[in-house]
Amino acid sequence: MTESAVKQFVNRNWQRLIVAVPYLWLLVFFLAPFAIILKISVADPVIAQPPFTPAFDETGRLQATWDNFTFLLTDKLYAITYLKSVTMAASATVLCLLIGFPMAYGIARASAGVRNLLLLLIILPFWISFLLRVYAWMGLMNNYGVINNFLIWLGVIDQPMQLMYRDFAIYVGLVYSYLPFMILPLYATLERMDLDLVDAAMDLGASPSVAFFDVTWPLARPGVVAGCLLVFIPAIGEYVIPYLLGGPEALLIGRVLFDEFFVNRDWPLASAVAIVLLLLLVVPIVLLQRSQARDTELAS
Amino acid sequence: MNGQAASNGDSASPDFIRIENLSKHFDDFVAVDSVSLSIARGELFSILGGSGCGKTTLLRMLAGFEVPTTGRIFIDGIDVTDLPPYERPVNMMFQSYAIFPHMTVESNIGYGLRKDRLPKSEIGSRVDQMLELVKLNDFRHRKPDQLSGGQRQRVALARALIKRPKVLLLDEPLAALDRKLREHTQFELMAIQDRLKITFIVVTHDQEEAMTLSTRIAVMEQGRFEQVGTPKQVYEYPCNRFVADFIGTINTFESRVVGCTDGVIEVESAEAGSHLHALTDKPIASGDSVSIALRPEKIFISQERPDAAEDTCLHGIVEDLGYFGNLSLYRIRLSTGKIVQVSAQNRRRSAERFLEWNDEVWISWQRQSAVVLTE
Numbered sequence: 001m002t003e004s005a006v007k008q009f010v011n012r013n014w015q016r017l018i019v020a021v022p023y024l025w026l027l028v029f030f031l032a033p034f035a036i037i038l039k040i041s042v043a044d045p046v047i048a049q050p051p052f053t054p055a056f057d058e059t060g061r062l063q064a065t066w067d068n069f070t071f072l073l074t075d076k077l078y079a080i081t082y083l084k085s086v087t088m089a090a091s092a093t094v095l096c097l098l099i100g101f102p103m104a105y106g107i108a109r110a111s112a113g114v115r116n117l118l119l120l121l122i123i124l125p126f127w128i129s130f131l132l133r134v135y136a137w138m139g140l141m142n143n144y145g146v147i148n149n150f151l152i153w154l155g156v157i158d159q160p161m162q163l164m165y166r167d168f169a170i171y172v173g174l175v176y177s178y179l180p181f182m183i184l185p186l187y188a189t190l191e192r193m194d195l196d197l198v199d200a201a202m203d204l205g206a207s208p209s210v211a212f213f214d215v216t217w218p219l220a221r222p223g224v225v226a227g228c229l230l231v232f233i234p235a236i237g238e239y240v241i242p243y244l245l246g247g248p249e250a251l252l253i254g255r256v257l258f259d260e261f262f263v264n265r266d267w268p269l270a271s272a273v274a275i276v277l278l279l280l281l282v283v284p285i286v287l288l289q290r291s292q293a294r295d296t297e298l299a300s
Numbered sequence: 301m302n303g304q305a306a307s308n309g310d311s312a313s314p315d316f317i318r319i320e321n322l323s324k325h326f327d328d329f330v331a332v333d334s335v336s337l338s339i340a341r342g343e344l345f346s347i348l349g350g351s352g353c354g355k356t357t358l359l360r361m362l363a364g365f366e367v368p369t370t371g372r373i374f375i376d377g378i379d380v381t382d383l384p385p386y387e388r389p390v391n392m393m394f395q396s397y398a399i400f401p402h403m404t405v406e407s408n409i410g411y412g413l414r415k416d417r418l419p420k421s422e423i424g425s426r427v428d429q430m431l432e433l434v435k436l437n438d439f440r441h442r443k444p445d446q447l448s449g450g451q452r453q454r455v456a457l458a459r460a461l462i463k464r465p466k467v468l469l470l471d472e473p474l475a476a477l478d479r480k481l482r483e484h485t486q487f488e489l490m491a492i493q494d495r496l497k498i499t500f501i502v503v504t505h506d507q508e509e510a511m512t513l514s515t516r517i518a519v520m521e522q523g524r525f526e527q528v529g530t531p532k533q534v535y536e537y538p539c540n541r542f543v544a545d546f547i548g549t550i551n552t553f554e555s556r557v558v559g560c561t562d563g564v565i566e567v568e569s570a571e572a573g574s575h576l577h578a579l580t581d582k583p584i585a586s587g588d589s590v591s592i593a594l595r596p597e598k599i600f601i602s603q604e605r606p607d608a609a610e611d612t613c614l615h616g617i618v619e620d621l622g623y624f625g626n627l628s629l630y631r632i633r634l635s636t637g638k639i640v641q642v643s644a645q646n647r648r649r650s651a652e653r654f655l656e657w658n659d660e661v662w663i664s665w666q667r668q669s670a671v672v673l674t675e
C-alpha cells in the first residue's frame with residue numbers, strides 16, 4: 001500500500017479504528033488472560049513447571065476435568081468464604097453509600113470555590129500509596145495506637161479496646177479506601193441535577209424528605225449504581241486490607257486465592273476459585289446494568 | 301391542603317396579595333430592594349425588567365424558596381412569609397420549566413394532586429381536564445425529552461395549574477417559544493386565566509408580552525419598582541426616563557424650563573433648536589432641567605409645513621427609513637443634528653415611496669402628546 005492509500009483508509013475508517021482500540025484492549029488484557037485461567041481451572045495439578053497438566057496429552061486428546069469445581073462445592077470452607085466475602089463487600093458498599101451520599105450532596109451544593117477544595121480533599125489520599133495508608137490505620141487502631149491512647153487520655157475507657165484484627169478493622173479499611181469511588185460518581189450525577197426540580201416538587205406540596213425520594217434519589221440512581229459497582233467489585237476480592245487489618249480467622253476469598261496460588265501451588269484450584277468469583281461478580285453487574293438500561297429507557 | 305382556591309368570595313379587593321418592604325440580599329448584593337406592592341384577586345400582573353434585575357428572586361420569595369432579608373408577604377389576608385413552599389397556596393412555573401425528567405407527561409401533571417393524597421379517580425379526571433386544556437392528550441405517556449419546547453412549556457403550565465392555586469407565578473413562561481407560538485400562547489394564557497379566575501404574576505423581559513397580557517405592569521430595575529400601572533399608563537405616562545426607554549421607543553429632548561402657566565410648560569431645547577410646549581401636573585419651576593419625550597407614533601410627518609398653530613413643528617431631512625409592512629420607520633435629522641424617530645402607518649398601497657432618503661420634511665406633534673420627564 002502506498003502512503004496515500006493508508007491515509008485514505010484511515011480517513012474513511014477512523015471511527016471504526018477508534019472503537020477498535022478498547023476492543024483490542026479487552027481482547028488482550030481481559031479475554032486472553034481469562035481464557036488462560038479458564039484453561040488452568042480445568043487442568044489437574046502436577047508437580048512440574050508449570051504446575052498443571054497441559055490441555056492436550058501426547059496423543060493429542062483433550063484433557064479437562066471438573067474436579068476443581070466439584071471440590072469447591074464439596075468443601076464447605078469455600079462456600080463460607082465466598083459468602084463472607086460477598087456479605088462484607090456488600091455491607092461495606094452500603095456503608096459507603098450511606099456516608100458518601102450526604103458528602104457528595106454537600107459537595108455538589110457547595111459554592112464553586114469550596115466545591116473544588118472539597119473534591120481535592122477527596123482525591124488527595126490517592127497521592128499516597130494505598131499500602132502506606134492501610135499501614136497508617138494499623139498505627140491508629142493498635143491497642144496502643146492513637147485512637148486508644150486518645151480515648152484513655154479522655155477517660156472514656158481505662159483499658160485499650162481491641163480494634164485491630166477484627167471484622168471491624170476490615171470494615172474501617174474497606175470504607176476508608178473505597179469511599180472516594182462512591183463519592184465521585186455520585187457527585188457527578190448530583191452536580192448535574194437541576195436544583196429547580198427539587199423546588200418544583202416542594203412547590204407542588206412535597207416536604208423536603210418526600211421531594212428527596214421523589215426527585216433527588218431517582219435522578220441520582222445512575223450515580224448510585226456506578227458508585228456501588230466501583231466499591232463492591234474491588235472490595236469482594238480485596239486482599240491487602242483483610243490481610244493487614246483483619247484477624248487470622250478473617251478468611252476472605254482474596255486470601256484463599258492467594259494461599260492456593262502461592263502457598264499450596266495448586267494453580268488449577270486457585271483458577272477455579274477465581275472463575276467462580278468472576279461469576280459471582282458478573283451476575284450482580286448484569287442485573288444492575290439491566291436496571292440501568294431500563295432507567296435510561298424510561299428516561300428517553 | 302391549601303392548594304385549593306378559596307370559594308371566590310369577595311370581589312376584587314386590592315389587597316389580595318400584599319407585599320411590604322420586601323428585600324433580598326445575597327451577601328452584599330441587593331437583589332430585591334424594599335419592594336411594596338398590592339395585587340387584586342384575578343389580576344394578571346406582569347413584572348417587567350432587564351436581565352438580572354431581580355424578577356426571579358422576587359418570584360422565588362413569593363413561592364417560598366428564598367427567605368426574604370426583610371419584609372412580609374400576605375396572601376388572601378394570611379401572612380405567608382414564614383411558610384415553607386409546600387404550605388403556600390401558590391404554584392410556580394419555573395423559568396427552566398423544571399419538569400421531572402423521569403416521569404411521563406401525565407404523572408408530571410398529576411404530581412401535585414398525588415402529594416395532596418387526592419383519590420385516584422379525582423386525580424385521573426383532573427389530569428384529563430388539564431391535558432385537554434393544554435392540548436397534550438396525545439402526549440400523555442411521553443417522557444419530557446420526547447417533547448418540543450412548546451409542549452414542555454405547556455406541561456409545566458398544566459402542572460402548576462392543576463392544584464388551582466390562589467396565585468400562579470410564571471417565570472418567563474413564553475421565553476422559549478417562537479414568535480407565532482408565543483402570540484398564540486399569550487392569548488391562551490389570558491383565556492385560561494379568565495376561566496379559572498386565578499391571580500397570575502408573570503415575569504418577563506419582553507415588553508410587548510407584558511403590554512398584551514397584563515392588567516397591570518411593574519417595571520423593575522436593580523431590585524426596585526420604577527413604576528407600577530396599567531399598560532396604558534406605563535406606556536403613555538412613563539414616570540421617568542428608564543421606564544420611557546424600557547417600554548417601546550421614545551425620543552427625548554434635553555431642555556430647560558422657561559415658563560410654566562396652568563399646567564402648560566414652555567421649555568427651551570438646544571437639541572430641538574426651538575421652544576417646545578408640554579402639559580404636566582408635576583411641580584416644575586422655571587430653570588429646571590427636564591426631558592421632553594415623544595413616542596415615534598405621536599409624531600406626524602409631512603412634506604409641507606403643517607399650519608396648526610398649537611402644534612410644535614420642526615424641520616429636518618430623512619436620514620434613514622425602513623419599511624415594516626404595516627408601518628414605516630423614519631429617522632429624521634434635525635438642523636441641530638438631533639435624530640428623531642418617527643413611525644407612520646402605511647395606509648396607502650403603492651409601489652412608490654411616500655418619502656425618500658434626504659427628502660426635506662416637517663415633523664409635528666400636539667403638545668398633549670409630549671411627556672415631561674424630570675429625571
Ligand SMILES: Nc1ncnc2c1ncn2[C@@H]1O[C@H](COP(=O)(O)OP(=O)(O)OP(=O)(O)O)[C@@H](O)[C@H]1O
Pocket residue numbers: 326329331349350351352353354355356357358395505
Ligand atoms: N443565590 C444567589 N446568590 C447570589 N446572587 C444571586 C443569587 N440568585 C440571584 N442572584 C443575583 O441576583 C440578581 C437578580 O437575579 P434574578 O435571577 O432575580 O434576575 P432576573 O431578573 O430573574 O434575571 P433574568 O431575566 O436573567 O432571569 C442577579 O444579579 C443574580 O446574580
Ligand SMILES: [Mg+2]
Pocket residue numbers: 355356357395471
Ligand atoms: Mg429570571
